[in-house]
Amino acid sequence: MSAWHRARETWSTVEDLDIDFVVQERLPDHGLTRASRRIAARQLAERNASVEEVAGLIGVDPRTVWRWRREDRNAA
Template sequence: MNAWHKARWQWQTADEEEVAVVVEDRLPDWGLTRLGRRIAARALAERNVAVEEVADLIGVDPRTVYRWRAEDRRQQGVAGLSAPVRPVHGAGSCGAGGVRGGGRRLAG
Protein backbone atom coordinates (compact mmCIF):
# COMPACT_ATOMS: atom_id res chain seq x y z
CA MET A 1 0.00 0.00 0.00
CA ASN A 2 1.47 3.33 -1.05
CA ALA A 3 1.27 6.69 0.72
CA TRP A 4 -1.73 7.83 -1.32
CA HIS A 5 -3.80 4.86 -0.14
CA LYS A 6 -2.76 5.43 3.45
CA ALA A 7 -3.85 9.09 3.26
CA ARG A 8 -7.31 8.39 1.80
CA TRP A 9 -8.91 8.57 5.25
CA GLN A 10 -8.19 12.32 5.19
CA TRP A 11 -10.92 12.80 2.60
CA GLN A 12 -13.52 11.32 4.93
CA THR A 13 -12.79 13.05 8.24
CA ALA A 14 -12.72 16.65 9.39
CA ASP A 15 -12.41 18.10 12.87
CA GLU A 16 -15.17 20.72 13.08
CA GLU A 17 -13.46 22.53 15.95
CA GLU A 18 -10.21 22.94 14.02
CA VAL A 19 -12.11 24.18 10.97
CA ALA A 20 -14.02 26.67 13.13
CA VAL A 21 -10.78 28.08 14.56
CA VAL A 22 -9.44 28.69 11.06
CA VAL A 23 -12.67 30.23 9.78
CA GLU A 24 -13.79 32.30 12.76
CA ASP A 25 -10.48 33.29 14.37
CA ARG A 26 -8.44 33.33 11.16
CA LEU A 27 -5.67 31.33 12.81
CA PRO A 28 -3.58 29.19 10.45
CA ASP A 29 -3.84 25.43 10.83
CA TRP A 30 -1.81 23.36 8.46
CA GLY A 31 -2.75 20.19 10.34
CA LEU A 32 -6.24 20.06 8.85
CA THR A 33 -7.21 16.98 6.90
CA ARG A 34 -7.92 17.38 3.19
CA LEU A 35 -11.64 17.46 3.84
CA GLY A 36 -11.12 19.99 6.62
CA ARG A 37 -9.12 22.24 4.29
CA ARG A 38 -11.84 22.10 1.67
CA ILE A 39 -14.58 22.88 4.20
CA ALA A 40 -12.56 25.78 5.62
CA ALA A 41 -11.85 27.13 2.13
CA ARG A 42 -15.57 27.10 1.27
CA ALA A 43 -16.50 28.82 4.53
CA LEU A 44 -13.84 31.48 4.04
CA ALA A 45 -14.99 32.02 0.43
CA GLU A 46 -18.51 32.67 1.73
CA ARG A 47 -16.98 35.39 3.92
CA ASN A 48 -15.25 36.92 0.87
CA VAL A 49 -11.73 36.21 2.15
CA ALA A 50 -9.02 36.73 -0.48
CA VAL A 51 -7.60 33.63 -2.17
CA GLU A 52 -4.06 34.31 -0.94
CA GLU A 53 -5.22 34.61 2.67
CA VAL A 54 -7.24 31.39 2.43
CA ALA A 55 -4.20 29.59 1.03
CA ASP A 56 -1.99 30.89 3.86
CA LEU A 57 -4.51 29.90 6.53
CA ILE A 58 -5.00 26.32 5.38
CA GLY A 59 -1.51 25.65 4.05
CA VAL A 60 -2.12 25.16 0.34
CA ASP A 61 -1.01 26.92 -2.82
CA PRO A 62 -3.29 29.74 -4.02
CA ARG A 63 -3.80 27.83 -7.28
CA THR A 64 -5.45 25.07 -5.26
CA VAL A 65 -7.95 27.55 -3.81
CA TYR A 66 -8.69 28.93 -7.29
CA ARG A 67 -9.23 25.37 -8.57
CA TRP A 68 -11.56 24.50 -5.67
CA ARG A 69 -13.60 27.65 -6.23
CA ALA A 70 -13.90 26.88 -9.95
CA GLU A 71 -15.02 23.32 -9.17
CA ASP A 72 -17.63 24.65 -6.74
CA ARG A 73 -18.94 27.10 -9.37
CA ARG A 74 -19.19 24.28 -11.93
CA GLN A 75 -21.11 22.09 -9.49
CA GLN A 76 -23.48 24.94 -8.67
CA GLY A 77 -24.01 25.55 -12.37
CA VAL A 78 -24.88 21.90 -12.96
CA ALA A 79 -27.32 21.99 -10.07
CA GLY A 80 -28.84 25.17 -11.48
CA LEU A 81 -28.18 27.19 -8.34
CA SER A 82 -26.25 30.09 -9.80
CA ALA A 83 -25.30 29.17 -13.32
CA PRO A 84 -23.27 31.82 -15.10
CA VAL A 85 -25.15 33.68 -17.79
CA ARG A 86 -23.78 33.28 -21.30
CA PRO A 87 -24.83 35.50 -24.16
CA VAL A 88 -26.81 33.82 -26.92
CA HIS A 89 -24.98 33.80 -30.25
CA GLY A 90 -26.33 36.56 -32.43
CA ALA A 91 -28.08 38.40 -29.61
CA GLY A 92 -25.41 41.04 -29.25
CA SER A 93 -25.13 44.43 -30.89
CA CYS A 94 -24.10 42.92 -34.23
CA GLY A 95 -27.67 42.25 -35.34
CA ALA A 96 -29.45 39.00 -36.12
CA GLY A 97 -26.49 37.62 -38.03
CA GLY A 98 -24.18 37.57 -35.05
CA VAL A 99 -20.53 38.53 -35.33
CA ARG A 100 -20.17 37.54 -38.97
CA GLY A 101 -23.41 39.16 -40.12
CA GLY A 102 -24.19 36.39 -42.61
CA GLY A 103 -26.99 34.69 -40.68
CA ARG A 104 -30.57 34.13 -41.77
CA ARG A 105 -32.98 36.95 -41.30
CA LEU A 106 -36.17 35.98 -39.58
CA ALA A 107 -39.42 37.21 -40.99
CA GLY A 108 -40.93 39.67 -38.60
Protein backbone atom coordinates (compact mmCIF):
# COMPACT_ATOMS: atom_id res chain seq x y z
CA MET A 1 0.00 0.00 0.00
CA SER A 2 1.36 3.42 -0.94
CA ALA A 3 1.96 6.22 1.56
CA TRP A 4 -0.92 8.15 0.03
CA HIS A 5 -3.33 5.25 0.64
CA ARG A 6 -2.11 4.82 4.22
CA ALA A 7 -2.59 8.55 4.88
CA ARG A 8 -6.07 8.45 3.37
CA GLU A 9 -7.18 6.05 6.11
CA THR A 10 -6.68 8.85 8.65
CA TRP A 11 -8.82 11.36 6.73
CA SER A 12 -11.92 10.19 8.52
CA THR A 13 -10.39 10.36 12.00
CA VAL A 14 -12.04 13.03 14.11
CA GLU A 15 -10.20 14.66 16.99
CA ASP A 16 -12.87 16.40 19.09
CA LEU A 17 -10.37 18.20 21.31
CA ASP A 18 -8.54 19.65 18.31
CA ILE A 19 -11.83 20.82 16.81
CA ASP A 20 -12.92 22.42 20.09
CA PHE A 21 -9.58 24.21 20.33
CA VAL A 22 -9.96 25.75 16.87
CA VAL A 23 -13.64 26.63 17.27
CA GLN A 24 -13.63 27.97 20.82
CA GLU A 25 -10.18 29.55 21.01
CA ARG A 26 -10.06 30.62 17.36
CA LEU A 27 -6.46 29.49 17.09
CA PRO A 28 -5.30 27.92 13.82
CA ASP A 29 -4.60 24.22 13.49
CA HIS A 30 -3.55 23.18 10.01
CA GLY A 31 -2.89 19.63 11.20
CA LEU A 32 -6.56 18.67 11.47
CA THR A 33 -7.70 15.61 9.59
CA ARG A 34 -9.94 16.10 6.60
CA ALA A 35 -13.06 15.12 8.55
CA SER A 36 -12.08 17.35 11.49
CA ARG A 37 -11.63 20.33 9.16
CA ARG A 38 -15.12 19.87 7.77
CA ILE A 39 -16.66 19.63 11.24
CA ALA A 40 -14.70 22.65 12.47
CA ALA A 41 -15.80 24.62 9.41
CA ARG A 42 -19.46 23.83 10.14
CA GLN A 43 -19.13 24.77 13.80
CA LEU A 44 -17.36 28.02 12.95
CA ALA A 45 -20.08 28.86 10.42
CA GLU A 46 -22.66 28.36 13.16
CA ARG A 47 -20.73 30.98 15.14
CA ASN A 48 -20.87 33.40 12.20
CA ALA A 49 -17.19 33.16 11.29
CA SER A 50 -16.37 34.57 7.87
CA VAL A 51 -15.23 32.30 5.06
CA GLU A 52 -11.77 33.86 5.17
CA GLU A 53 -11.47 33.32 8.94
CA VAL A 54 -12.57 29.69 8.68
CA ALA A 55 -10.12 29.04 5.84
CA GLY A 56 -7.27 30.60 7.79
CA LEU A 57 -8.02 28.69 10.97
CA ILE A 58 -8.25 25.25 9.42
CA GLY A 59 -5.73 25.67 6.61
CA VAL A 60 -7.81 25.41 3.47
CA ASP A 61 -8.49 27.73 0.56
CA PRO A 62 -11.56 29.99 0.97
CA ARG A 63 -13.03 28.36 -2.16
CA THR A 64 -13.09 25.06 -0.26
CA VAL A 65 -15.12 26.65 2.54
CA TRP A 66 -17.54 28.14 0.01
CA ARG A 67 -17.92 24.69 -1.64
CA TRP A 68 -18.55 23.00 1.72
CA ARG A 69 -21.19 25.59 2.63
CA ARG A 70 -22.91 25.11 -0.73
CA GLU A 71 -22.84 21.31 -0.31
CA ASP A 72 -24.30 21.62 3.20
CA ARG A 73 -27.11 23.87 1.94
CA ASN A 74 -27.92 21.46 -0.89
CA ALA A 75 -27.94 18.49 1.48
CA ALA A 76 -30.45 20.12 3.84
